[in-house]
Amino acid sequence: MTSLIPAPRRVVAGFGEVRLTGDSRLCAGPGTEGVGRWLSAVLQQATGLPLREGRQPDDTGDTGIGLRLDPELGPEEYRLVSDPTGVRVEGGSAAGVFRGAQTLRQLLGPDAYRRAPLSRDRAWAVPHVTIEDAPRFRWRGLMLDVARHFMPKEGVLRYLDLMAAHKLNVFHFHLTDDQGWRVEIRRHPRLTEVGSWRARTKFGHRASPLWDEKPHGGYYSQDDIREIVAYAAERHIAVVPEIDVPGHSQAAIAAYPELGNTDVNTASSKGDTALSVWDTWGINPNVLAPTDNTLRFYEGVFEEVLELFPSEFVHIGGDECPKDQWRHSPTAQARIRELGLADEDQLQSWFIGHFDTWLSARGRRLIGWDEILEGGLAEGAAVSSWRGYAGGIAAARAGHDVVMCPEQQVYLDHRQAPGPDEPVPIGYVRTLEDVYRFEPVPDELTPREAAHVLGTQANLWTEVMEDHARVDYQAFPRLAAFAEVAWSALPAPAERDFAGFEERMTAHYARLDALGVGYRPPSGPRPWQRRPGVLGRPIDGPPPNR
Missing domain, CATH: 3.20.20.80 (Glycosidases)
Known part of the structure; x- marks a missing residue:
């Protein structure tokens, strides 16, 4: 996770990882539906996982991915939390959630950028981490x-x-x-x-x-x-x-x-x-x-x-x-x-x-x-x-x-x-x-x-x-x-x-x-x-x- 580019403002590493499987769900909360469609598409093509629609991970205990808005964050600011309840990406706007989704993709490793899975049997995991990040410039x-x-x-x-x-x-x-x-x-x-x-x-x-x-x-x-x-x-x-x-x-x-x-x-x-x-x-x-x-x-x-x-x-x-x-x-x-x-x-x-x-x-x-x-x-x-x-x-x-x-x-x-x-x-x-x-x-x-x-x-x-x-x-x-x-x-x-x-x-x-x-x-x-x-x-x- 120290290889993230561009470098986030604050990273706190945890212990363990969230493993994504064929049963993992992706939930896009109100206002983040477009980011959810994008993230689901790029991850499905790279991993082969179905990532079906589900509820927020912290609401169910399901170790999936949840996207949602947090009005207390700035427009492109985001918070990414990966812990035993799953992965949550929160942003002050859909743009902020999208920037966090890009960081999530980096955490999954370089093969998350491919257009087809190299193997249907490989494991996909997100390390436990809390990342708080925001851009310096608007342009x-x-x-x-x-x-x-x-x-x-x-x-x-x-x-x-x-x-x-x-x-x-x-x-x-x-x-x-x-x-x-x-x-x-x-x-x-x-x-x-x-x-x-x-x-x-x-x-x-x-x-x-x-x-x-x-x-x-x-x-x-x-x-x-x-x-x-x-x-x-x-x-x-x-x-x-x-x-x-x-x-x-x-x-x-x-x-x-x-x-x-x-x-x-x-x-x-x-x-x-x-x-x-x-x-x-x-x-x-x-x-x-x-x-x-x-x-x-x-x-x-x-x-x-x-x-x-x-x-x-x-x-x-x-x-x-x-x-x-x-x-x-x-x-x-x-x-x-x-x-x-x-x-x-x-x-x-x-x-x-x-x-x-x-x-x-x-x-x-x-x-x-x-x-x-x-x-x-x-x-x-x-x-x-x-x-x-x-x-x-x-x-x-x-x-x-x-x-x-x-x-x-x-x-x-x-x-x-x-x-x-x-x-x-x-x-x-x-x-x-x-x-x-x-x-x-x-x-x-x-x-x-x-x-x-x-x-x-x-x-x-x-x-x-x-x-x-x-x-x-x-x-x-x-x-x-x-x-x-x-x-x-x-x-x-x-x-x-x-x-x-x-x-x-x-x-x-x-x-x-x-x-x-x-x-x-x-x-x-x-x-x-x-x-x-x-x-x-x-x-x-x-x-x-x-």
């Missing part, structure tokens, strides 16, 4: 970029399961970018007809690029999105969609060229609104035109997005928006004069502010990358602080909520070790220990300012992750370390017991094996993962973008 997120490399729906559902197993609760779904538009918008069908496919994909070193000449693409239908959102909700994960504006919009402009700055001399603006979906990485010079037509178009997009995603927050990107086209666009300059703005930074702030007001009127909250601070930030907007801590500190001091996701610490596309052995080693070296010692709340913030830190998020940008195997390799085991940082009440970074975490990870690797996760081995890449040539060329310096 414990993972961002998955499906624009650069499309991940089919089944892969997304799998990552929601992996998030749930690590008590993460916010899935930031990066759906649009220069290289692809991945969500069906019925009133604008060309966004997926044209914008979801690119002709080829770049690999290798930026100084000597190589290309995969096969088309790449795909998108999620609205029914796919509904299924993903429902699947996440069953696991008490909020799905936050990201629709990038006004930069990172080449896929949309390729589908609807009138969204771009068509009045610009392309030679002077270093862009071309007639380009197709972008087939390389970096910062594309083509950005949305600040016109009423663009605003109405994206209002229509967001209307459909709000119908699909019930989340409190909607991410609008707002990062890496080059202003060169706006400087050369008569239309953009006329808009600046009309609004009485000082410069193009304030024009972007006006653009973001428009959608902040639009979303607020519909009961939602805008969140964007920390560039949205430039030129002034709308009052209700929240900030994803990715360019280090500075943006988050400035936002918190100005009274804005913040999600800390600095690229130097929690960009999991970055290399995991120095040297050429890492597959497509980009960005900064961030080891498992580096992630474990990440602290989301900067010392510079006062307690009042620190209260604006909603939590933290790890980001998976997929420029160099072409399939599930590569995403697994980059994400794990570092995502397990990140989950502990986000959930557990850890001491200061220098005082954290990384050796103890590594020891607990020896058991957790067996869980990841059972889940089929292709994690990076703690000893380094296996020979077949060293992928020399095109996919093994190092990329020096920071990542291609963000």
Whole structure:
């Protein structure tokens, strides 16, 4: 039980164990029925035990599993008690009970993560223990970029399961970018007809690029999105969609060229609104035109997005928006004069502010990358602080909520070790220990300012992750370390017991094996993962973008 990840706040070991048999029952009290269905399904497939519905263990003496709410506990707080009367998981909400059920699954051993029992005769037991636990942060997120490399729906559902197993609760779904538009918008069908496919994909070193000449693409239908959102909700994960504006919009402009700055001399603006979906990485010079037509178009997009995603927050990107086209666009300059703005930074702030007001009127909250601070930030907007801590500190001091996701610490596309052995080693070296010692709340913030830190998020940008195997390799085991940082009440970074975490990870690797996760081995890449040539060329310096 000392191998639990993320580490609980309080564990008191007992003596003995609760043995689950074919006669054991599972009772889900009022408000926990959904958790009961989930737990029964995953345990039945792994153990082969029927786990029929029954009464609460402590009411009958039956050594089964009982789930129930306790209004005295916090929303995601839980208490797990395994004793001679059975196993009880209590939470302040269904989400809290679900987090406790995840801990129960860990207590049953790694084979509890399999999709079929290895043996019908094996014994299943939960050690006697009392665990009291609650999360440090309300936002414990993972961002998955499906624009650069499309991940089919089944892969997304799998990552929601992996998030749930690590008590993460916010899935930031990066759906649009220069290289692809991945969500069906019925009133604008060309966004997926044209914008979801690119002709080829770049690999290798930026100084000597190589290309995969096969088309790449795909998108999620609205029914796919509904299924993903429902699947996440069953696991008490909020799905936050990201629709990038006004930069990172080449896929949309390729589908609807009138969204771009068509009045610009392309030679002077270093862009071309007639380009197709972008087939390389970096910062594309083509950005949305600040016109009423663009605003109405994206209002229509967001209307459909709000119908699909019930989340409190909607991410609008707002990062890496080059202003060169706006400087050369008569239309953009006329808009600046009309609004009485000082410069193009304030024009972007006006653009973001428009959608902040639009979303607020519909009961939602805008969140964007920390560039949205430039030129002034709308009052209700929240900030994803990715360019280090500075943006988050400035936002918190100005009274804005913040999600800390600095690229130097929690960009999991970055290399995991120095040297050429890492597959497509980009960005900064961030080891498992580096992630474990990440602290989301900067010392510079006062307690009042620190209260604006909603939590933290790890980001998976997929420029160099072409399939599930590569995403697994980059994400794990570092995502397990990140989950502990986000959930557990850890001491200061220098005082954290990384050796103890590594020891607990020896058991957790067996869980990841059972889940089929292709994690990076703690000893380094296996020979077949060293992928020399095109996919093994190092990329020096920071990542291609963000």
